Amino acid sequence: MRITVPTALTLMRIVLIPVLVVVFYLPYKWTSFAAAAVFAFASVTDWLDGWIARRYNQYSAFGAFLDPVADKLMVAVALLLIVQVHPTKWMALWAAVIIGREIAVSALREWMAALGERARVKVASIGKFKTIVQMVALTCLLYQEPLLGLPVFAIGEWLLAVAALLTLWSGWAYLRAAWPVLGRDERTGVN
Template identity: 70%
Template sequence: MTLTIPTLLTLFRIVLIPVMVAVFYLPYGWTNIAAAGIFILGAVTDWADGWIARRYGMYSAFGAFLDPVADKLTVAFALLLVVERHDTPVMAMLAAVIIGREITISALREWMAQMGAHGLVKVAALGKLKTIVQMVAISCLLFEEDLLGLPVFRLGEWLLAVAAALTLWSGWDYLRAAWPTMRRKG
């Protein structure tokens, strides 16, 4: 197996997860900003690995498998950190919706691939929008502090609610697209 630059970036994203968690729990006042920075670095490398793969044709089966795994792990761990620090029922519910949808759609994609209908559950524009809103929301929630008078955490809460709504909507689209195959091949 040859490791391409996009795959190396994806592996780097996975390595950033325990670093983000460790930094988050350090006993210093700046750790929220550092954890947000690490999360943002991961989001930028996610964009970069996709761009490089498309631009230079650096696709690999391993990279195609690993990229969504890295995305889901990063989002899940970041949301767990946010909920741990801000353990409200609303925050827990929003995180549960997002994490639950990611697990469900991953399982659906795997099952559809086994059915020979993987093309029906490809990432759509709505899913990309959901991802962007989700990444900005989580960055704001990890950052926590006001910035130039902007209530960053409050903005993150609202954006996470929007991301959860987009998550449900795009999840519904995936299920609706897969439904005919699910009914036929039960």
């Protein structure tokens, strides 16, 4: 198997997960900046690997499998770190919504692929917008400190709430797209 540049970027994102955890727990003043920087860098590589794959036609089956796994792992770990340090009911709720939706949509995609209906649940533009909001929110929450007089953490909290709502909306869009298949009678194949 040949490792393409996009796949190498995705593998690097997975390697950055334990780096994020270690940096997050270091006992120095600069760790919140460093954790936010690691997460932001990983987020940029997520965009970059897709851009390179499309621009230079560097697709691979392994990369197509690994990219969403890397994204979900990075987001889930960041959410767990944030909720552990800021264990509020709202933070826990938003994290549960985001992680729960990712598990449900992954299972839905896998099931639809097994039925030969994977094209019905392809990534929609709302999902891409949700990802951008979510990545900015998590970067702000990892950074935690005010910046230039801006309450970065509070901005992150609000953006995470928006991301969770967009998560529900995009999850509903996936479910609605799959519904004709989900509603079929397995014995007759009729809705």
